[in-house]
Amino acid sequence: MQNIFKQEWFSRLIDVMLPVFATLAALGVGAVMLLLLKVNPFVAYGAMFEGAFGSGNSIAETLVKATPLLLVGLGICISFRGSVINIGGEGQMIIGALLATQMGLMFTDLPGWFVIVLALLMGFVGGALWGGIAGYLKAYFGVNEILTTVMMNAIAVQLMNFLLRGPMIDPSQAQLASKIPQTARLLDAFRLPRWMPTRLHLGFLIAVVLAFLVYILLWRTTLGYRIRAVGKNPDASRYAGINVKRQIVLALLLSGAFAGLAGAIQVYGVNYRMITDGSASGFTGSAGFNGIVAALFGQLHPLGTIPASILFGALLVGANKMQRVVQVPSALVIALNGLVVVFVVSSDYWRRKRQRRRLAQARIEEDDEPDEEPGAASPAQTEVVA
Amino acid sequence: MTANNTLPSGQTRIDTLEMSGITKRFPGVLANDSVDFDVKAGEVHALLGENGAGKSTLMKVLYGMYHPDEGQILLNGQPITLNSPTDAINLGIGMIHQHFMLVETLTVSENVALGLPSTRGPLTDLKRVSERILELADFYGLKIDPDAYVWQLSVGQQQRVEIIKALYRGAALLILDEPTAVLTPQEVDELFVIMRQMTEDGHGLIFISHKLHEVIEICQRVTVLRDGRMIGTRSIAATTKSDLASWMVGREVSMTRDLVPMKPGEPRLVFEEIACNSDRGTPALRGLNLEVHSGEILGLAGVSGNGQRELAEVATGLRPATRGRIILEGREITHLSPGVITDLMLSYIPEERMRDGMIRDFTVAENLILREFQKMPYSKNGFLRLKTIDSHSEGLVHAFRVKTPSIETPVKSLSGGNIQKVVLARELSRKPRAIIAAQPTRGLDIGATEYVHAQLLEQRAAGTAILLISEDLDEILAMSDRIAVIFEGQIMGIVKRGEATPEQLGLLMAGVKEESEIA
Numbered sequence: 001m002q003n004i005f006k007q008e009w010f011s012r013l014i015d016v017m018l019p020v021f022a023t024l025a026a027l028g029v030g031a032v033m034l035l036l037l038k039v040n041p042f043v044a045y046g047a048m049f050e051g052a053f054g055s056g057n058s059i060a061e062t063l064v065k066a067t068p069l070l071l072v073g074l075g076i077c078i079s080f081r082g083s084v085i086n087i088g089g090e091g092q093m094i095i096g097a098l099l100a101t102q103m104g105l106m107f108t109d110l111p112g113w114f115v116i117v118l119a120l121l122m123g124f125v126g127g128a129l130w131g132g133i134a135g136y137l138k139a140y141f142g143v144n145e146i147l148t149t150v151m152m153n154a155i156a157v158q159l160m161n162f163l164l165r166g167p168m169i170d171p172s173q174a175q176l177a178s179k180i181p182q183t184a185r186l187l188d189a190f191r192l193p194r195w196m197p198t199r200l201h202l203g204f205l206i207a208v209v210l211a212f213l214v215y216i217l218l219w220r221t222t223l224g225y226r227i228r229a230v231g232k233n234p235d236a237s238r239y240a241g242i243n244v245k246r247q248i249v250l251a252l253l254l255s256g257a258f259a260g261l262a263g264a265i266q267v268y269g270v271n272y273r274m275i276t277d278g279s280a281s282g283f284t285g286s287a288g289f290n291g292i293v294a295a296l297f298g299q300l301h302p303l304g305t306i307p308a309s310i311l312f313g314a315l316l317v318g319a320n321k322m323q324r325v326v327q328v329p330s331a332l333v334i335a336l337n338g339l340v341v342v343f344v345v346s347s348d349y350w351r352r353k354r355q356r357r358r359l360a361q362a363r364i365e366e367d368d369e370p371d372e373e374p375g376a377a378s379p380a381q382t383e384v385v386a
Numbered sequence: 387m388t389a390n391n392t393l394p395s396g397q398t399r400i401d402t403l404e405m406s407g408i409t410k411r412f413p414g415v416l417a418n419d420s421v422d423f424d425v426k427a428g429e430v431h432a433l434l435g436e437n438g439a440g441k442s443t444l445m446k447v448l449y450g451m452y453h454p455d456e457g458q459i460l461l462n463g464q465p466i467t468l469n470s471p472t473d474a475i476n477l478g479i480g481m482i483h484q485h486f487m488l489v490e491t492l493t494v495s496e497n498v499a500l501g502l503p504s505t506r507g508p509l510t511d512l513k514r515v516s517e518r519i520l521e522l523a524d525f526y527g528l529k530i531d532p533d534a535y536v537w538q539l540s541v542g543q544q545q546r547v548e549i550i551k552a553l554y555r556g557a558a559l560l561i562l563d564e565p566t567a568v569l570t571p572q573e574v575d576e577l578f579v580i581m582r583q584m585t586e587d588g589h590g591l592i593f594i595s596h597k598l599h600e601v602i603e604i605c606q607r608v609t610v611l612r613d614g615r616m617i618g619t620r621s622i623a624a625t626t627k628s629d630l631a632s633w634m635v636g637r638e639v640s641m642t643r644d645l646v647p648m649k650p651g652e653p654r655l656v657f658e659e660i661a662c663n664s665d666r667g668t669p670a671l672r673g674l675n676l677e678v679h680s681g682e683i684l685g686l687a688g689v690s691g692n693g694q695r696e697l698a699e700v701a702t703g704l705r706p707a708t709r710g711r712i713i714l715e716g717r718e719i720t721h722l723s724p725g726v727i728t729d730l731m732l733s734y735i736p737e738e739r740m741r742d743g744m745i746r747d748f749t750v751a752e753n754l755i756l757r758e759f760q761k762m763p764y765s766k767n768g769f770l771r772l773k774t775i776d777s778h779s780e781g782l783v784h785a786f787r788v789k790t791p792s793i794e795t796p797v798k799s800l801s802g803g804n805i806q807k808v809v810l811a812r813e814l815s816r817k818p819r820a821i822i823a824a825q826p827t828r829g830l831d832i833g834a835t836e837y838v839h840a841q842l843l844e845q846r847a848a849g850t851a852i853l854l855i856s857e858d859l860d861e862i863l864a865m866s867d868r869i870a871v872i873f874e875g876q877i878m879g880i881v882k883r884g885e886a887t888p889e890q891l892g893l894l895m896a897g898v899k900e901e902s903e904i905a
């Protein structure tokens with residue numbers, strides 16, 4: 001028989017496993033760094049695993065960390081399937097969270113469940129607005145969405161800093177000299193239910209349910225069909241009577257909405273208030289970026305993104321534990337996360353190249369498409385107006 | 387013929403090339419089933435077969451793009467292994483795909499030099515390349531300007547660049563996979579001159595085409611594939627066109643079309659003084675007038691690039707008109723969106739189907755509802771109705787004999803002709819009020835061509851207005867009630883069926899206007 005490496009099923013298996021290999025490779029490089037710091041990598045990674053999955057509580061922590069990743073990742077699945085690159089998860093999370101928090105601060109007389117629902121909805125809306133602006137600029141003015149979403153992140157941070165220092169500041173802090181930039185604490189009635197005694201909250205369940213809904217959205221609705229069609233071939237989509245520009249706006253709008261919801265859930269499930277250290281990641285924990293990695297990890301499939309975000313959440317929680325156990329500088333933990341991101345993202349690039357090569361082989365002679373194969377996240381595909 | 391065993395290009399001749407017992411499987415498909423095939427120096431060997439018979443697959447095996455599951459390849463009697471096209475090229479095997487692999491923004495010589503080591507190390511040696519191109523071009527009688535940009539060239543000229551590229555890389559044996567499908571009749575003649583020159587010099591050629599008269603004209607031997615199996619090899623001298631047809635399909639095929647005389651109805655698709663620009667912003671249509679009646683097939687003949695594509699795109703709302711009006715069933719559609727026009731039941735079979743008419747990564751079923759997915763019965767309240775979609779797709783796949791492992795297969799892994807069928811099935815099955823069909827049978831085998839023609843005639847009988855754009859004069863003459871000739875964005879004349887002769891059409895197509903024939 002012939003070479004196993006040339007078999008179709010084998011090459012597909014590799015594709016699916018690629019993110020896992022990439023993570024292992026990143027940990028391998030991390031091991032070298034640990035060795036240089038004279039730390040036994042086995043001990044370190046052992047602590048990491050222990051921290052992520054060692055006990056009921058650590059599993060709960062992992063899931064808490066996974067929740068915003070999953071939500072942001074779901075939005076990424078939608079936008080990337082539409083060949084729109086949303087790098088604005090951070091900003092969208094912040095805007096969603098600000099709007100949601102304001103609900104809790106304003107409506108202290110209303111029933112808890114009502115405020116929670118309202119707040120989550122407003123989180124959704126806030127993120128949608130923030131993403132939608134970038135979508136509108138891209139669709140109707142041809143402004144690159146990578147640029148706008150990144151810039152809107154910066155704007156969102158400044159807006160947050162301004163609001164938390166002024167209009168939304170905790171009244172008791174306003175009286176103090178310290179003036180910590182934070183809002184008042186939400187009422188106990190406004191907290192998302194928790195699985196006591198852990199910090200695992202209802203938000204995780206909501207995210208998982210939404211993953212199934214996004215799956216249905218993408219493959220069972222006309223909206224999903226339109227978004228995917230525009231992502232794969234804008235010319236043919238126009239021919240099919242699809243309003244290409246509108247789908248681009250919708251893709252970014254929905255993508256932002258999920259990030260906004262992630263922000264709202266972070267406030268109502270974990271922090272119970274908003275506080276800023278001046279940076280975006282101070283609030284988001286970089287979930288707006290890491291969610292992209294989780295989605296790529298999950299092959300831009302909403303259901304694949306569930307285990308992917310859990311794994312990524314585990315990495316974050318585990319790294320903390322590792323830092324405490326083996327006493328490595330926190331910079332190393334950040335570097336380790338960065339390594340995983342770089343490896344996973346570039347492995348996805350490689351996967352798309354492999355796919356393209358396979359297609360090039362399979363390319364039938366009538367084919368006259370230019371060589372750019374619509375990779376799920378290929379920026380070249382995102383030009384709308386010729 | 388050269389006496390020794392080197393070709394004029396300096397490459398060693400390939401006296402014989404044999405493929406024996408080649409088997410190639412794809413998931414759910416046995417594309418080649420123990421196929422034997424051989425080519426000799428100095429001959430053109432035709433490879434015939436229906437859509438999806440496995441022709442392209444066999445050739446891609448020979449070009450090193452696919453690894454066969456079984457079988458071997460012997461070159462001058464020596465077994466060879468091909469792991470990539472590079473291996474094939476190094477052994478003197480070249481291939482011209484129907485889709486040209488040229489970079490439009492580069493010149494001819496840059497394209498030829500692309501991917502080859504330079505004699506000047508990291509620096510380019512384009513001057514030397516140009517000289518060599520001119521040398522080769524001169525020898526084979528190929529007219530080509532090495533400094534021209536590829537985007538400036540016609541399709542036929544681009545194909546010549548591909549041939550030069552293959553010769554430059556030392557091809558002794560050249561595979562031509564449906565080279566004539568995109569060519570005008572004149573360009574086909576020019577290609578045949580080049581092919582004859584090449585065989586005279588000792589090249590071996592493999593020629594794939596669905597046009598039997600071409601096969602008879604240019605080939606010495608013919609091999610027929612059916613469902614991945616080799617049916618046999620014959621000498622062309624001993625066969626006729628209809629022999630070949632029935633041998634290939636396994637039944638008699640009718641080569642003539644009966645147009646039952648029809649009384650044309652009201653003008654259904656009307657163009658009034660329509661003008662629009664090409665992609666480059668130059669005028670493509672200059673005040674064109676045309677009426678397509680209900681129950682009529684109006685053939686639009688013309689050398690490609692005279693505004694045919696723009697005409698279709700203006701009508702379907704894909705290209706803005708700068709002047710004039712378009713009327714469908716009494717309603718002005720000039721500035722409506724493609725979606726609205728689609729819903730008014732104007733079907734459009736675009737010429738560049740892979741780019742404009744389908745989504746390669748979508749499944750067969752998804753592509754079959756591309757035009758109607760937002761409507762009942764395929765969706766309701768924004769949800770797709772998968773059961774209906776599936777049974778609809780199964781029906782069309784069956785009716786149009788689309789060869790696919792399943793309706794869930796991505797379109798991109800179908801054979802060339804079967805991809806075409808998906809678009810045709812969709813556009814013809816939606817009970818349109820008018821159809822614009824550009825090159826509808828390009829790339830189809832004779833059985834499928836017959837079926838598509840029958841479908842068009844059925845639509846005509848049902849009163850649909852059909853605008854048939856084709857470069858194939860035989861098709862135009864066989865299928866049209868009236869024939870309009872387009873030249874530089876205007877209608878040169880309209881000739882009735884039966885009154886048209888190829889000569890007269892040829893003159894009109896060249897822009898020579900006579901006085902008397904406006905019908």
Ligand SMILES: Nc1ncnc2c1ncn2[C@@H]1O[C@H](COP(=O)(O)OP(=O)(O)OP(=O)(O)O)[C@@H](O)[C@H]1O
Nearest residue numbers: 362412417437438439440441442443799801802803
């Ligand atoms: N890359 C691929 N993956 C899966 N199936 C394939 C692939 N390439 C070809 N096939 C299948 O193999 C069969 C033969 O395809 P092939 O392209 O060789 O046909 P062909 O004879 O060239 O037809 P046509 O005249 O339509 O071009 C088809 O059924 C097709 O669906």
Ligand SMILES: [Mg+2]
Nearest residue numbers: 365442801802
């Ligand atoms: Mg083929």
